[in-house]
Amino acid sequence: MAALTDWQSETYTALRDAHERGQLGHATLLTGPAQIGKRLVADTLAAYILCHQPQSGFACGQCRACQLRLAGTHPDLRVVTFELNKEGTKLRTEIVIDQLRAVSASLALTPQMGGAQIVIVDPADAINHAAANALLKTLEEPMPNRYLWLLAANPGNLPQTIRSRCQKIEMPVPKRESAMAWLKSSGQSAEAAAAALTAARGHPVLARDWLANGGMALRARIDNDLDLLAQSKRLPSEVAEAWMQEDPDLCVRFAAELAVDRAAALPPSNAGRALATWFDEANRARALLRTPVRPNLILTELLVDWCRKMVPLNKERRP
Numbered sequence: 543m544a545a546l547t548d549w550q551s552e553t554y555t556a557l558r559d560a561h562e563r564g565q566l567g568h569a570t571l572l573t574g575p576a577q578i579g580k581r582l583v584a585d586t587l588a589a590y591i592l593c594h595q596p597q598s599g600f601a602c603g604q605c606r607a608c609q610l611r612l613a614g615t616h617p618d619l620r621v622v623t624f625e626l627n628k629e630g631t632k633l634r635t636e637i638v639i640d641q642l643r644a645v646s647a648s649l650a651l652t653p654q655m656g657g658a659q660i661v662i663v664d665p666a667d668a669i670n671h672a673a674a675n676a677l678l679k680t681l682e683e684p685m686p687n688r689y690l691w692l693l694a695a696n697p698g699n700l701p702q703t704i705r706s707r708c709q710k711i712e713m714p715v716p717k718r719e720s721a722m723a724w725l726k727s728s729g730q731s732a733e734a735a736a737a738a739l740t741a742a743r744g745h746p747v748l749a750r751d752w753l754a755n756g757g758m759a760l761r762a763r764i765d766n767d768l769d770l771l772a773q774s775k776r777l778p779s780e781v782a783e784a785w786m787q788e789d790p791d792l793c794v795r796f797a798a799e800l801a802v803d804r805a806a807a808l809p810p811s812n813a814g815r816a817l818a819t820w821f822d823e824a825n826r827a828r829a830l831l832r833t834p835v836r837p838n839l840i841l842t843e844l845l846v847d848w849c850r851k852m853v854p855l856n857k858e859r860r861p
């Protein structure tokens with residue numbers, strides 16, 4: 543298992559200590575932005591709790607329980623995540639009721655290795671309505687030594703009835719110094735690390751990925767595209783076509799964030815309001831990109847609207 547970063551270690555230690563004190567609840571809702579390391583923390587904690595002879599606060603990696611876990615066959619550890627659809631052609635985008643029924647059935651049994659029984663649901667915010675009702679029944683019948691951990695980047699998508707039955711642990715983005723130290727230790731210059739961290743709103747893992755996979759260069763291009771559109775130097779359809787060649791969702795995400803940065807640099811005026819409205823539209827476009835609507839139509843419409851809002855402002859500024 544990968545080593546924990548400082549901020550992951552903080553959450554891990556808090557949860558492990560709660561377990562040692564007998565205060566780890568039956569159900570825990572672990573929240574925090576995508577890719578911050580919720581799953582790694584949950585996996586590390588499961589390993590520790592199931593291990594027969596933990597060492598220095600971590601699983602030993604060698605006992606029978608650890609061997610079974612490493613082989614993916616530990617009978618008392620279950621991970622519920624996206625499964626293939628009925629046709630076996632693609633991954634579902636929801637966690638469905640049969641999966642949660644299997645969870646309650648297994649939690650009703652005595653743990654086979656005589657210790658704890660752990661279920662990790664990742665991502666719990668993808669549980670659909672019917673599955674949420676099945677989960678609620680499980681939450682209403684807590685049993686000793688059975689743990690249910692729900693991991694969610696958007697806990698607001700879970701019904702309040704579920705959230706209120708869980709112990710809530712938040713894993714926020716770390717403090718800037720700690721994120722900077724981690725980025726620099728992975729070989730980034732202070733300057734590159736600082737720019738990427740600002741772009742990623744303080745999320746160190748995103749910042750690292752964007753530095754490694756050309757995300758920061760793409761962001762600079764999106765910034766330039768937005769300028770060229772506002773100056774009527776490029777057509778929305780051309781830019782949409784270019785964004786189609788990249789990850790359209792990431793392009794719109796960058797564009798939305800760049801619009802917010804621009805709005806923040808303006809006095810609160812019509813321009814600022816226009817940018818804020820466009821930000822909302824960009825987020826709606828991102829949601830639409832997950833539907834069967836043709837992505838180049840979504841992108842073109844969004845960029846036409848950018849021009850509609852920005853070209854007149856640009857003319858005012860440079861008569």
Ligand SMILES: [Zn+2]
Pocket residue numbers: 592593594595596601602603604605606607608
């Ligand atoms: Zn072990």
